[in-house]
Amino acid sequence: MQKLTFVKVFKFLKNVYCLQSIRHNSLLQPAGVTSASCAGETKANKGLVLGMYTIDDDPGEVELMGRFTPAAERYNLLVGGKLFDVMKSSGPPLKKGKVRVFFDLEPEFSCVAVVGIGKECAGYDEFEERDEGKENIRRAAAIGCQSLQELKVLKICVEGFGNAESAAEGAALGVWLYQELRHKSKQLRLPLLDLHDDCDWAGWQIGLQKAAAQNLARQLMETPANLMTPTSFAQNAVEILCKSGVNVEVKVQGWAETQKMGAFLSVSKGSCEAPIFLELSYYGASYDERPIVLVGSGVTFDSGGLCLKDKIDMKYMRGDMAGAACVVATARALAALQLPINVRGLIPLCENMPGCAAFKPGDIVTAMNGKSILVENTDCEGRLLLADAIYYSQNFWPKFIVDVGTLTRDVKLGLGGAATGVFTNSDDLWDKIHMAGIHTGDRMWRLPLWNYFTKQVTTSTSVDIMNVGRGKGGGAAKAAAFLHEFVPCGEWIHLDTFGVMKENGVDHPYLRRGMSGRPTRTLIEFISALVCHQCP
16 A cells, blocks of 8 residues: 555656646756757667566566567567567576667667666565665666767667656766866767657656756766865856856855854864855745745865864865755756745855864854854864854745755764765654655655754753764764754754765666765755645
8 A cells, every 4th residue: 555655646746747847848958968859860879778677587588588668669669670689689688787789770779778677567665765666767777878878879869768757867867977177088978868759758857957956966076175165166156056047145254254153154264265155046936935945064175174084084075065066956956947936045165174273172152043162073064054054044934944964974874875864853844855765766764853962962061052962972963953953943854965975886876986966856856846735
């Protein structure tokens, strides 16, 4: 029953998305995506990605080889059965996640990649807490596109595999890689992507927008810290978002001082780079409607401050602004999808460096809400940025607040790269973001927001709150308890993304090794689902 319920919910969300797309009928196209249909074109350097369901424990030669998807079967008929013949003679049965490439089956496509997609009946897995069918589609689309990309194919047509949105996500995420600073002669060409033999154009476009958003977050995170300073991040955000219809206000250090953001400003003191506070606003609904507030931690490089990190730990700290990147990417996607909702984004930007004026262990700083904070560890700076930004969000009378940041190593020790750690004071919001993670394959896992942890960070005779707290362990929960002290009245979600900041290129084949951009797609899905629930 639970499986059927989730399937129905997914179908409902998809239908509403399609209606929403048709209603607005003006989806912006990500770079590198063509709007022309593959059908009828004839180009020498054009590839096609098709799928084959793998079947286990079935007798018979044909069943052991697997079964073509409907689109692959139609293509096989088009070429007079050649695809079946070459598959049959190419070796053992195709396994899930494996690919075979065939050449010159007919004039339109110079090469065809057939990918093992797994079982046809795959769906929601209550133990894995994700839709395995959609995850299989993302993997298959990515693996097929990557194999053709290596052959320098200029345009790749991808079948929908039964879910065009997931196919678009996998394909666009799979072919992307950060190579802007590499010599042009060594860069791997990003092919044009298009949908093949499927009428779900709206789903394909939505998938492309979600993938483009996550790729934007990946690009911001991958850019070296000497090129992605607070100032350059702000410049990039203005350039990216203003073109998409999102307003960006750039507020400087003097403004933060007038707002008495002592916690945020204390982190930036050790760097010669001035802090910046970005305020994003997207109005897709009436100006009278209360907005959702997204808060992203923007530490463009985290050395640990005077509590210096080990050189190995510092290697990837250019990605410590993952929360800020996620908020910028989400805002652009919401505007591109023209969702009827209001969103505010708050991004405090700075570097955490051990300069001569750096804040020190034992310092006491005063946050915007007047609470005094004992700095026990300068390497626990992300929560200081978020504290002032979360409290500042009360000025917009938000529906609820979502903050995102790579705050603690503890969440990685507990969850690895499998899921984002979630802390919230709202069961309803947890249910919605949990469902969003099931839909996107980018899972969420709820962790406790107990008074036990609140006491550990607030029990002091000298200050109101400590940035580390008493006792050993529970660092992620104590960080969430710290932030909870700055949340104005209302619903709130904290996402600790330290564990999902990087990808190893194996766990999610549609994400190459490097910065992941997670959980951008889940945030977009979460907010989009809220719009769907508001529909009559």
